[in-house]
Amino acid sequence: MSEKFDAIVVGAGPAGISCAHDLAKGGANVLLIERGEYPGSKNVMGGVLYRKMMEDIIPEFYKEAPLERPIVEQRFMMMEKESALTFSYKGLEWAKEPYNNFTVLRAKFDQWFADKAVQQGAILINETVVLECIVEDGRVVGVRTDRPDGDVYADVVVLADGVNSLLAQSLGFHKEYKPNEVALATMEVLKLDKKIIEDRFNLEDNQGCTIELFGDATKGIVGTGFLYTNKDTLSLGVGTLLSGLIKHKIKPYELLEYVKNHPMIRPYIQGSEPQEYLAHLIPEGGYNSMGKIVGDGVIVIGDASQLVNAIHREGSNLAMTSGRLAAETVLLAKEAGDFSERMLDHYRVKLLDGFVGQDMKKYKDSTHHFEKFPQYFEQYIPMVNRAASQMFTVDGSSKWEKQKKIMKDLGSTKEKFKLARDIYRAWKVVK
Amino acid sequence: MGEQNNAQSIEAKQYLVRFNADTKSHLHVKDEDICLTQCPDKICTIFCPAEIYKWEDIRMHVGYEGCHECGSCRIGCPHQNIRWEYPKGGHGIVFRLA
Numbered sequence: 001m002s003e004k005f006d007a008i009v010v011g012a013g014p015a016g017i018s019c020a021h022d023l024a025k026g027g028a029n030v031l032l033i034e035r036g037e038y039p040g041s042k043n044v045m046g047g048v049l050y051r052k053m054m055e056d057i058i059p060e061f062y063k064e065a066p067l068e069r070p071i072v073e074q075r076f077m078m079m080e081k082e083s084a085l086t087f088s089y090k091g092l093e094w095a096k097e098p099y100n101n102f103t104v105l106r107a108k109f110d111q112w113f114a115d116k117a118v119q120q121g122a123i124l125i126n127e128t129v130v131l132e133c134i135v136e137d138g139r140v141v142g143v144r145t146d147r148p149d150g151d152v153y154a155d156v157v158v159l160a161d162g163v164n165s166l167l168a169q170s171l172g173f174h175k176e177y178k179p180n181e182v183a184l185a186t187m188e189v190l191k192l193d194k195k196i197i198e199d200r201f202n203l204e205d206n207q208g209c210t211i212e213l214f215g216d217a218t219k220g221i222v223g224t225g226f227l228y229t230n231k232d233t234l235s236l237g238v239g240t241l242l243s244g245l246i247k248h249k250i251k252p253y254e255l256l257e258y259v260k261n262h263p264m265i266r267p268y269i270q271g272s273e274p275q276e277y278l279a280h281l282i283p284e285g286g287y288n289s290m291g292k293i294v295g296d297g298v299i300v301i302g303d304a305s306q307l308v309n310a311i312h313r314e315g316s317n318l319a320m321t322s323g324r325l326a327a328e329t330v331l332l333a334k335e336a337g338d339f340s341e342r343m344l345d346h347y348r349v350k351l352l353d354g355f356v357g358q359d360m361k362k363y364k365d366s367t368h369h370f371e372k373f374p375q376y377f378e379q380y381i382p383m384v385n386r387a388a389s390q391m392f393t394v395d396g397s398s399k400w401e402k403q404k405k406i407m408k409d410l411g412s413t414k415e416k417f418k419l420a421r422d423i424y425r426a427w428k429v430v431k
Numbered sequence: 432m433g434e435q436n437n438a439q440s441i442e443a444k445q446y447l448v449r450f451n452a453d454t455k456s457h458l459h460v461k462d463e464d465i466c467l468t469q470c471p472d473k474i475c476t477i478f479c480p481a482e483i484y485k486w487e488d489i490r491m492h493v494g495y496e497g498c499h500e501c502g503s504c505r506i507g508c509p510h511q512n513i514r515w516e517y518p519k520g521g522h523g524i525v526f527r528l529a
Contacts, residue, residue: 035517037451041525042500105528127521146520164502166517179507186480188444189528235529242507245478252480253441260439276528277444279480279499281506 005031005154007330008143009122010130010167012039014049014316015302016160017113018057018323019330024120026331031152032114032122033145035129040110043162044280046187047103047228047235048210050317055098056324058116066112068103068230069208070095073201077264079216080385084264095207103208103228103235105189133157133167139296139339140171155339156330158299160323163281165304173300174291180243180371181285183223183310186252187237188260190272194232200268201229211268212313213238215381217259221248222370222377225259226313227268234269236260239282241371252279284310287364294348296341299326309359311366311430318356325350362430369429375422383409441482445497452496453522458483458504459493459514466491466512475504475513499524 009020012034020032036042048071054061062070073090094100118124134142134151142153159167163182168174201209213225223240238252238259245252259265283289283306290307293300301307302319309318329347333339351357370376387406391399410416460466466473467489475484475491480501483494500523505515517523 035520037521037525041527042523044526044529047529107526107528129517129520164500164505164515164517166515176511177506182503182506184478184480184501184503187529188447233528242478242503246474246507249472249474249477251441251477251482253444253482257439274439274444274447276526277447278526278529279501279503281501281503 003152005029005152006334007031007156007158008033008152008154009158009160010143011035011160011162011302011304012110012114012124013043013160013162013302013319014110014113015304015307015319015323016158017110017117018320019158019160019301019327020122021057021113021117021120022324022327023330024117024122026327028331028334030122031154032117032124033128033130033143034114034124034126036126038107038111038126039114039124040107043106043110044185044187044278045106045316046185046226046237046313047105047230048101048313048316049104049109050101050314051099053317053320057320062097062099062102066104066108068105069203069206070099071101071103071210072203072207073209075209075211077211077213077217078381078384079213079262079264080382081216082263083385083389085384085388103210103230105230105233130161130167133171133298135171140298156297156299156333156344158301158326158330159304160302160319161304163283163303165300168291168300168304171295171298173293173295174289177283177285177289178243179246180241180368181283181289181306182242183239183282183284184242184245184252184279185237185239185282186256186277186279187235188256188274188278189230189276190234190236190269191275192232192234192269192272196271197229197232197234203229213259213265215377217262217265218244218377219248219250219255219258220374220378221245221250222367222374224313227265233275234272236265236269241284241367242281243371253277282310282315283308284367286310286367287360290360293351294341294344297339299329299344299347301326307356307360309363311363312359314359318359321354321356322351325354365429369425373422373425376426380419380422445481448497449525449527450496451522451525453519456493456495457516457518457523458495458498460491461512461514463490465510470510472509475508478507479504
């Protein structure tokens, strides 16, 4: 492999494939390197793929891509041990074109998506680990792989190597993450009859539902659980900051079992059969953890640069948009014959000006805030559950009496002030 | 019918996953002495989602064959005592579904 490419993309996930696809489409000579047996074999996500950002790469992909179900309802459960306060939005505008989002199973989807990049002319090499970037005179000029004679050269190297971006780290673009900058998620794919899924989740054929779980699903640790409907499987998972697992000394798979056996969840999954168990890190440090994303001859995209909006459980869409913008930038650089950091900075500017950068900035303090003040998950979610129970239980006491009891449950005047301050602070970090 | 009775063990979960293990480990404890003398909690044995770290009296056993390659041990080790690499190309965990 002594050939020189216009670009090498490291990692065939949503970011890397998007980038390779658009580069090849734009006429660049691009090599896409994947360490797994096939694209998707190392990739994990809860399962929501967003239509808009995917369509920016492949218009009307939903007519042929291997998708599970278009999501028509999104529920949010604030859980206590034996109760839950749930709110939801269901809209049939999401059941038809152009759709809003879909559940997908990544092993299948990523292979299909990578094939699309190959059809555009990208060269895909599987089963190959990139050990390091080859740096000459301070600029990245290629990559060293674990194949014999495995040095490959290119004008630009795009790092899409995921949350464990040892490559970006070794270039000094970001420091090793801390346990409060990543969430450890475990999940299972559970086999269940299609008809039973539709009955249990109140769905018709080719409609899906997502449920996000807060509070007792993570035993009060900062994080969320999720339950998503696929065609004839469910994806059930739970993720918390790694620092939370360390602090509370909880085994992640025991937390997953706790969610599976939770009385608010168990009826949904009863009778299902586990088919696969998966663990993965989610970068949740946000804007402040992004680090450097452009250098001479190199661009970092997707999870490798912490592009996740944890509050809205978005990630694959941010990855795709970053891949698309990186491709656009490399094509401009190719035209100009300039692959310097100054030229490639176009990518950073476009990314930060668009929705990706705006959302990253909007929520930049949120993870840190909810980690620093655990009372939201530990105290306030149980509190709203008690309030709902009090208000909706008909026991002969008047509604005024009930309101008094709810106010009393909020605690002393001092505690009420603290609650008011916390509500204001929470609003401030997400506004 | 307590929650424990219904809980599925980590062994049962790992049985659902396909691994194409390399013959040599991609995970290395840098200094075994640190685990023994400076790390009473051995928290990696708790948070590793595949329970591949097992304390055996005086040393840390690393069952790398069942690793999900998530990276938690590298980031979560309180002594930064784990050298973490990707398994050789094509090796390690092979997800078939999600």
